[in-house]
Each structure stands twice: as C-alpha cells, then as structure tokens.
Amino acid sequence: MSYPTVRIPFGPQHPALKEPEYFMFEVDGEYVVDVKPRIGYVHRGVEKAAENRTFVQNLHLIERTCGICSDAHTTCYTQVIEQILGVDVPPRARFIRAIIAELERLHSHSLWIGLAAHEIGFDTLFMYVWRDREIVMDLLERVSGNRVHYAMNTIGGVRRDIPSEASEKIKKGLDVLQERMEYYRKIGTTERTVLKRTSEVGILRPKDALSLCAVGPTLRASGVKHDVRADDPYVAYDEIPFEVITCDGCDVLSRLLVRCDETLESISIIRYALDNIPEGEIRVKVPRSVPEGEAVGRVEAPRGELIHYARTNGTTRPERYMLRCPTLANIPSVCKMLIGGSIADIPIVLAGIDPCFACMDRMAFVDVSKDKQWVWSGEELRRYAIEWHKQE
Amino acid sequence: MSIELAEETQIVSSLKDAMGEAVLEAKIPHPRRIFVHLDMETFKKAVGYLSQKAAFTHISAMTGIDVGKAIEVIYHLNRDGRIELSLKVQTPKDNACLPTITDIIPGAILYEREVHDLLGVAFEGHPDLSPLVLPEGWPSGVHPLRKEWTIEKIQKEISKEGEH
Numbered sequence: 001m002s003y004p005t006v007r008i009p010f011g012p013q014h015p016a017l018k019e020p021e022y023f024m025f026e027v028d029g030e031y032v033v034d035v036k037p038r039i040g041y042v043h044r045g046v047e048k049a050a051e052n053r054t055f056v057q058n059l060h061l062i063e064r065t066c067g068i069c070s071d072a073h074t075t076c077y078t079q080v081i082e083q084i085l086g087v088d089v090p091p092r093a094r095f096i097r098a099i100i101a102e103l104e105r106l107h108s109h110s111l112w113i114g115l116a117a118h119e120i121g122f123d124t125l126f127m128y129v130w131r132d133r134e135i136v137m138d139l140l141e142r143v144s145g146n147r148v149h150y151a152m153n154t155i156g157g158v159r160r161d162i163p164s165e166a167s168e169k170i171k172k173g174l175d176v177l178q179e180r181m182e183y184y185r186k187i188g189t190t191e192r193t194v195l196k197r198t199s200e201v202g203i204l205r206p207k208d209a210l211s212l213c214a215v216g217p218t219l220r221a222s223g224v225k226h227d228v229r230a231d232d233p234y235v236a237y238d239e240i241p242f243e244v245i246t247c248d249g250c251d252v253l254s255r256l257l258v259r260c261d262e263t264l265e266s267i268s269i270i271r272y273a274l275d276n277i278p279e280g281e282i283r284v285k286v287p288r289s290v291p292e293g294e295a296v297g298r299v300e301a302p303r304g305e306l307i308h309y310a311r312t313n314g315t316t317r318p319e320r321y322m323l324r325c326p327t328l329a330n331i332p333s334v335c336k337m338l339i340g341g342s343i344a345d346i347p348i349v350l351a352g353i354d355p356c357f358a359c360m361d362r363m364a365f366v367d368v369s370k371d372k373q374w375v376w377s378g379e380e381l382r383r384y385a386i387e388w389h390k391q392e
Numbered sequence: 393m394s395i396e397l398a399e400e401t402q403i404v405s406s407l408k409d410a411m412g413e414a415v416l417e418a419k420i421p422h423p424r425r426i427f428v429h430l431d432m433e434t435f436k437k438a439v440g441y442l443s444q445k446a447a448f449t450h451i452s453a454m455t456g457i458d459v460g461k462a463i464e465v466i467y468h469l470n471r472d473g474r475i476e477l478s479l480k481v482q483t484p485k486d487n488a489c490l491p492t493i494t495d496i497i498p499g500a501i502l503y504e505r506e507v508h509d510l511l512g513v514a515f516e517g518h519p520d521l522s523p524l525v526l527p528e529g530w531p532s533g534v535h536p537l538r539k540e541w542t543i544e545k546i547q548k549e550i551s552k553e554g555e556h
Contacts, residue, residue, distance in 0.1 A: 037502075040509075040525035047510075048536055052543060083422055213450050213499025226473035232424050296425055296468060296476050298452070307452045307468060309478070320537075324453035324503075332501055 005033055010346075012041045021355065023335075030342045035335040039328070050321035055081060055155060055290060058318070063149050065323065068111065071104045072301035073323070074153035076308040079234055079297035081155050084290055084312055090281040093157035094236040099170075099273045100143070100152050101235065101299075102266040106177065107136040108302035109259045109266075112354045113184060116256060119347045120197040121386035125187065132180045135173045142166055157283025167274045174267050181267070185260040188253070197389060198253040202337040202349035205250055214333040215326045216304020217262065218353045221255040223248035228300035239276075242269050252352045259354075289316045301326055303354050327355045344388040347381060400426055400475065403446060410441050426477040432490070435481040439467065439493050442479070447471050451493075454503035456511035458539045463488045463511050467500075483513060485538075492518040510537040 011022035020041040026034035046065055050058050062077045063070045075097055082089060089097075110133040117125035137147050143166055144150035152158050162170075188194055204214065209222040219226055227244040229237040245261040247254035290312040297308045304326035313319040330353040337349050400420045407428065408415050414434035419427050430438050442448040448469040455466040462482040469477045483490050492515040494501050504515045505524040512535035515521065523530065531549050534541060 038524070039502075040523070040527065043525040045536060048543065210449060211498050213452075213497070228473065231473035232476070293421075294427070295422070296478055298476060305452060305473075307476075309453070309455050309466065309468065311457060320455070320457045322453065322455040328502060329452075329499070332499060 003028065008343075012038070023338075023350075025338075025343075025346070027343060030344070032338050032341055032343065032346070035338050037331050037335060039331065047321055047323065050318060052317065054316045055288065055318070058321070059154060060151075062321075062323070063151065063153075066325065067148055068108050069104060069301045069303065069306075070149045071100050071152065072299050072306050073308075074151075075101060075235065076297045076299040076306050076323070078153045078155050079299065080295045080308050080310045081290060082286075083295035083297065084293040084310065085155070085286055087156055087284060087286055089157050089235075090284060091236070091278040092161075092280045093282045095273050095277040096158045096160075096162055096282065097153060097235040098237060098240060099162065099270050099277075100140075100150060100158075102270045102273075103136055103140050103143075103170075104150075105266045105302045106263055106270075107133055107140065108354075109263045110136065110181075112259060112302075112351075113256065116198075116252075116348065116351050117194075119351045119382060119385075120193065121382070122191075122193055125184070125194075128180075129184060132177060135177055139170050139173045142169055154283060156286040157281070159283070161282050162274075162277070167277075170274060171271065174270060178264065178267050181260060181263045185257070185264070188256050188260055194256070195253065197348060198251065198256060199249070200251050200253075201345050202252045202255075202341060202352050203250050204333055204337050206248075208336050209250075209333060212332040212336060213329055214304075215329045216300070216302075217255055217258045218304065218330050218333060220244070220246045221258045222250045226305075228298050228305050232298050234297075234299060236273065240269055240272050242272075252348055255352045289314065290318075303327060304329065327353070330355070342388075344385040347385055396423055400424070403471075403475065403477065404428070406446065407438065407442070410445070411438050414438065424475045426475065427480065428477060429480045432481055432483060435479065436491050436493060436496075438479065439469070440496050442469060442477065443496050448475075448477055449497065451497050451500045451503065452476065454500065454507050456507040456513060456537060458485070458511065458537065460539075461485055463513055463538075465490060465507060465511075465513060467493070469497075488513040489516060490514075491516050494518060509535070511535050512538065 005026045005028045008025040008027055010025055012020035022038040024036040025032055049061060053061055063074045065073045110129050114126045114129040140150060141147050143162055144152050152160060204222050206222045206224055209219050209224055223246055225244050225246050230244050242265055245258050245265060247258050292312060292314045294311040299306045306326055307324050309322040311319045334350060334353045341349060397420055404418045411434055414431050416431060417429040448471045450470040452468040452470050457464045463485055464480055464482045467479040469479060490513060492504060504518050505521060507513050508515060508521050509524055509526045534549055536546055
C-alpha cells in the first residue's frame with residue numbers, strides 16, 4: 001500500500017534570523033523525497049546599486065554584502081579593480097590582507113561550530129565556542145577598530161597597518177585559541193552525541209559534489225582538494241605555506257572536522273604571516289576613474305569560492321558588477337544531501353553548508369490526506385529533532 | 393611571461409582548433425584568466441567540448457550584461473579550481489533566448505534562473521524558470537539589470553503595481 005507524499009513549506013521569515021530562505025519539502029512519512037529551494041528574500045539589488053556608485057563608494061557597499069565574511073568581499077572587489085587598473089599592491093599590504101582574511105575565517109568557522117552544536121542540541125559546546133570566538137572578535141577590533149565591517153581593504157592596499165604591539169597581542173590570542181580549537185576537534189571525533197547526530201548524515205558523494213559545483217568546506221568534506229587560496233593564489237597566499245584540508249567522510253561530521261582543522265591551519269597561517277611580514281608601504285595611490293576593461297576575481301571565503309566580475313567603461317562607475325556568494329553555489333548540493341534523509345536531520349544538514357545562517361525559521365506542516373495544517377517554529381523543529389533522536 | 397601562460401595558451405588554441413571561426417575573440421589578460429567570445433550557434437557545442445575534453449566541469453557563476461542591442465551572457469567556467477575561463481555569447485535583446493547548459497553542467501541550474509530574472513534571457517530546455525531572486529508579484533517584463541530600467545523607473549513601476 002502506498003501513501004501520498006506530503007508537502008512541507010519551510011521558511012522564509014522569522015525575526016530572530018539574519019537571512020531568510022524558503023524550501024518546499026516533499027516528505028514520505030519521516031523521509032524527504034524532494035526539495036525545491038526558493039531564495040531571494042534578501043535580494044537587495046547590490047549589483048544594480050553598484051552600477052550607480054563610484055568605485056570608492058562601492059568599496060563600502062560591497063563590504064556590506066555579508067555581515068560575516070565582509071572582508072572576503074572587499075578582498076575580491078579590490079582584486080578585480082586592481083587587475084583592471086594594472087596596480088601592484090605593496091607586499092606588506094598583501095600580508096595584512098591575508099592576516100585579516102584568516103582572522104575572519106577563524107571567527108566565521110567558530111561561529112559555525114557553535115551553531116552546528118546548537119542544532120544538534122549540544123548547547124554547552126555552543127556557549128563555549130562562542131565564548132572563545134570573542135578572542136578573535138577582540139583581535140579584529142584591536143586591529144581594525146570594528147568587529148564586523150573591518151574596512152581594512154582599499155583599492156591599492158590597506159587602510160591600516162598592523163604595528164608590532166598589535167602583532168604581539170594577536171599571537172597571544174592565537175595561543176589560547178589553538179589550545180581551545182584542538183580541544184573542540186577532539187570533541188568532534190570522540191563525543192558520542194556529536195558522532196551520533198553527524199556521522200553518515202547529509203551524504204554528498206564526490207561525484208555529486210563536483211557535478212553540482214559545490215564549493216569550500218562542503219566540497220572539501222567530500223574529499224575534493226580544491227581551495228582557491230592554493231589553486232589560484234591571491235594576496236600573499238603564494239608566499240605562505242599551508243595545507244589544504246580535506247576529509248572523505250562526505251557527511252556532516254566531515255564538514256565539522258574540515259572546519260576544525262581549517263581553524264588550526266588559519267592560526268598557523270597568521271603566525272607565519274606575522275613573523276614574515278615585509279616592511280614598507282601599505283597602499284599606493286590609484287586614479288578615481290578606471291579604464292575600459294573587465295576582470296574576474298576569486299577568493300576563498302570562509303564558505304567557499306567567492307567570485308566577482310566587473311566590466312568598466314572608463315568612468316568612475318562600473319558598467320556592470322556581478323558577485324556570486326558561496327552559499328548560492330552550495331544550494332543544489334544541500335538539496336541533494338536532504339533527499340533521502342529524515343525530517344529530524346533537516347536542521348543540521350542545512351546548517352552543514354554554513355548557509356550564512358538562514359532557514360531555521362518557520363515550518364508549516366500540511367498533511368494533505370487529513371486536510372490538517374500546523375506550524376512549527378525553527379526552535380520547535382530543533383526540539384522535535386532532538387526528541388526524535390532520543391527515541392532511537 | 394609566455395612560459396607562465398603555456399597552459400592557458402594551449403587551452404585557447406585547442407578551442408580554436410575545435411570550434412574554428414566560431415571563436416570571435418580570445419584573450420588571456422592575466423595568469424589563470426581566459427576570456428573567449430563565441431557566436432550564438434556554436435557556444436553550446438563549445439561548452440560541451442570544454443567540459444568533456446578540456447576538464448572545465450565546474451561553473452563558478454554566470455553574468456548577464458546589457459550591451460545595448462544585445463544581452464551578453466558570460467559563463468564563468470573553471471578547471472581544477474585553477475583556471476577561470478569566461479565564455480561570452482550574445483543574444484538579441486528583443487528576443488533574448490539561449491539553449492540551457494544544465495544538461496551538460498547541472499550546477500548551472502540556479503545561475504540560469506538568476507540571469508532569467510534579472511535580464512530576461514529565456515533558457516530553452518531549463519527544467520524550471522520560475523522567479524528565483526525577484527519577489528512574487530514582480531511586474532512582468534521588468535528586468536532590473538537591463539539598462540533602460542533605471543532605479544527611479546523601477547520604483548515608479550512597482551508603486552504603480554501596488555495601486556491596483
């Protein structure tokens with residue numbers, strides 16, 4: 001006997017969330033058989049706005065595309081514009097850009113580890129990780145004056161130097177963080193709660209990851225060794241030795257381990273960059289209008305490959321500016337991961353791609369056969385997931 | 393410089409050999425960056441060739457640009473995470489239509505929908521071209537990234553829709 005499948009709209013709006021997204025799930029009992037994504041609830045028309053602003057104004061606009069990986073966006077923006085201008089950035093500025101980028105990765109990955117812990121009902125881990133994340137936030141504030149939008153990059157270099165006393169402070173902070181991150185990695189590999197909820201959950205095979213064009217830690221957790229920093233080096237990454245982390249479990253646990261290891265790798269990159277930073281200028285002067293041309297810029301943001309494209313027409317404003325954030329690239333993959341999984345695993349699988357945290361907001365269950373409808377908040381879904389797993 | 397760009401030069405020359413006159417323009421402005429302009433009839437064959445014979449299996453993004461009488465669509469293809477090949481093709485603005493490439497590269501599914509929303513290019517053979525980034529109830533025919541739709545004009549059009 002076959003039962004009709006049930007469609008569950010998921011999302012898109014909740015005041016507690018930063019970014020809304022909407023998924024329509026088709027479920028058969030406990031299991032997801034189909035997913036249809038609908039994005040765009042925070043489509044603010046940044047690309048159109050960029051066409052109407054000067055290159056200097058755009059620096060501020062582009063930085064505000066994201067409230068977590070703001071520096072990745074300006075790194076990509078400056079890369080594109082500097083390529084068209086044919087400007088070489090001073091070596092010291094390239095190192096400072098790498099240091100800020102890695103500090104950002106550290107805070108972004110710790111943010112994710114905390115959220116993932118919360119999704120599986122492990123709130124103690126969530127609280128601890130976020131406490132330690134404050135160390136990075138303080139360091140970023142110490143260096144740039146800001147916690148979120150650092151405004152460090154400018155076309156032709158960086159706006160602030162890292163003096164030697166700040167460098168010492170960063171190193172001290174990193175010592176504490178390294179110890180903590182090693183501890184969290186140990187939790188990821190040994191703690192039963194974490195293993196039970198993440199191992200063999202949200203499978204994405206390497207073949208699917210490649211054909212659906214996944215990026216970043218999501219791709220690397222499927223065993224594919226792609227990292228823009230190593231493959232297509234920008235800023236100072238061609239002068240800094242580091243490992244590209246991969247893991248071949250293809251599940252949420254692997255995504256957790258890749259991110260834990262990447263935080264440790266980031267710490268060693270920052271240490272190396274601080275010790276080997278060259279002396280000299282931090283920025284060069286550039287003209288306000290950009291000659292006719294086009295360029296593609298790529299950056300490894302915390303969530304994966306970020307790509308920007310600009311076409312210029314010789315004026316002070318771009319003809320066209322395109323940006324594609326890593327979360328969009330990972331949406332087809334997350335749909336693939338969800339299909340075949342259970343409803344209870346939806347929160348952690350969605351969180352697994354680190355979707356600039358959206359999604360967990362409001363869920364309406366529509367049972368077609370009984371003509372009944374009820375609505376769940378993200379919090380209720382999380383509780384349901386925890387209870388469901390307790391029964392096993 | 394010429395030794396550094398050996399791989400890029402080789403990609404361009406093999407594409408020219410395979411596609412002949414359809415390659416309207418090709419340049420390598422920067423290491424690991426290739427820009428190729430193809431004509432509308434052969435571009436899909438070129439995408440097939442690049443993904444099957446030249447390992448450009450990853451699509452990073454798609455850009456659409458209003459260039460006056462035509463809409464230019466750029467497919468940012470990638471090989472091994474390293475070389476970014478931007479494949480350009482133009483389609484007339486009054487009847488903007490291109491064949492889908494989702495049968496060759498499934499990862500293009502959302503990017504084609506985005507270009508469809510913002511520039512009004514129809515992708516023939518795409519499984520679902522429903523709005524992706526524009527809201528429900530958005531006035532039809534308003535493609536915000538087309539140059540004739542200035543910000544003021546879009547605002548006016550939206551408020552007009554609201555009155556009904």
